[in-house]
Amino acid sequence: MIRTATPADVPVIHALIRELAEFERALEEARATEEQLHAALFGPDAVASALIAEDGGSEGGVAGFALWFRNFSTWTGTPGLYLEDLYVRPTARGAGHGKALLAALAAICVERGYERFEWSVLDWNEKAIGVYRSIGARPQDEWTVQRLTGPALAELAARAAPAGLGEPAASAPAG
DSSP states (O other), X not given: OEEEOOGGGHHHHHHHHXXXXXXXXXXXXXXXXXXXXXXXXXXXTOOOEEEEEEOSSSGXXXXXXXXXXXXXXXXXXXXXXXXXXXXXOGXXXXXXXXXXXXXXXXXHXXXXXXOOEEEOOOTTOHHHHHHHHHTTOOOXXXXXXXXXXXXXXXXXXXXXXXXXXXXXXXXXXXO
């Protein structure tokens, strides 16, 4: 069963994120707190959404999750869905939970008129890549992910003009 996450799911989502980070050999990078996740998913300025895959046999009945957010394509003029994390616990793998989560996200796209559903996958995760190919996903080989973090992000931000960032442009008075 796939369902929309609720605020009560934040602790299990946090635990699943930690399990995913450990699987991806990057546990030390998973610094998000439950409070941050709650704000991101359910706060007044929520920026993400999550789905939960349930079954009777996994810890607490939760087999896995998918966390996603909207993006926007200037080329199509429509929103899209970016899948940030998809994780199914090892004990629940092979039962179709991952494909069910992907199908539910695809249904959200179709229902809302989103023309793109995108995500990234580690190049060594052959099992996941096989699942993605089996549902018709294709790699965007001509594109590479670029990322700024830490000191490089701070240094570039320091170059920005200080006035007006984050403020809507003022409109000219009607004349």
